[in-house]
Amino acid sequence: MTPPTVNAYYDPLKNHMVFPAGILQAPFYSSSASIAVNLGGMGMVVGHELTHGFDDEGSQFAGNGNLENRWSPEVCERFEKKGTYVVNQYSSYEVLPGVKLNGKLTLGENIADLGGTKLAFAAYRALRQDAPEEIIADEFTEDQQFFLAVGQLWCSKSREEYAHHAAKVDLHSPPNFRVIGSLANLPGFARAFSCGPGKAMTSANTCEVR
Numbered sequence: 001m002t003p004p005t006v007n008a009y010y011d012p013l014k015n016h017m018v019f020p021a022g023i024l025q026a027p028f029y030s031s032s033a034s035i036a037v038n039l040g041g042m043g044m045v046v047g048h049e050l051t052h053g054f055d056d057e058g059s060q061f062a063g064n065g066n067l068e069n070r071w072s073p074e075v076c077e078r079f080e081k082k083g084t085y086v087v088n089q090y091s092s093y094e095v096l097p098g099v100k101l102n103g104k105l106t107l108g109e110n111i112a113d114l115g116g117t118k119l120a121f122a123a124y125r126a127l128r129q130d131a132p133e134e135i136i137a138d139e140f141t142e143d144q145q146f147f148l149a150v151g152q153l154w155c156s157k158s159r160e161e162y163a164h165h166a167a168k169v170d171l172h173s174p175p176n177f178r179v180i181g182s183l184a185n186l187p188g189f190a191r192a193f194s195c196g197p198g199k200a201m202t203s204a205n206t207c208e209v210r
């Protein structure tokens with residue numbers, strides 16, 4: 001990737017993550033944004049790439065990049081079982097009328113989104129735990145600012161034809177479901193916005209892959 005590219009990746013062969021300068025700017029990161037906003041933005045992206053090292057593909061590589069399963073059969077079995085919950089959750093989403101999201105195709109990216117959002121939220125909380133007071137911005141609490149930043153990362157608009165094509169071939173879920181899918185599994189999100197059980201963005205069976 002070239003320096004101005006707005007993207008990031010994890011390479012299991014080299015066991016490293018790459019973030020070009022292009023992504024280290026708003027809305028992902030800004031030196032004038034709050035910790036909550038930067039962690040909901042760039043923090044989520046870093047957590048996402050880190051989690052790729054442990055998704056259905058990255059988990060098959062050892063730290064030195066060799067294709068080598070380093071987990072015990074019991075761990076593999078548990079991992080696969082947890083993965084099926086994620087597949088079922090995302091497969092229930094409708095991208096367009098009559099077109100369902102392919103939870104199997106997008107599993108690795110969805111695991112990375114779930115793990116990335118969870119890790120970034122924990123990191124933001126840890127960074128702010130000794131803060132003398134909470135910074136309220138536009139009447140939003142810091143937790144709410146974090147989740148709004150996650151949502152703002154994936155603002156997008158596409159033609160129906162593109163959305164239809166992407167639903168068949170893109171390894172990523174459509175942007176709105178990247179947000180809804182991961183936040184629905186975070187109890188911290190439900191608490192921040194007082195979402196009770198059964199609400200649109202609260203999962204009945206929360207998925208967690210660990």
Ligand SMILES: [Zn+2]
Binds near residue numbers: 112
């Ligand atoms: Zn990814």
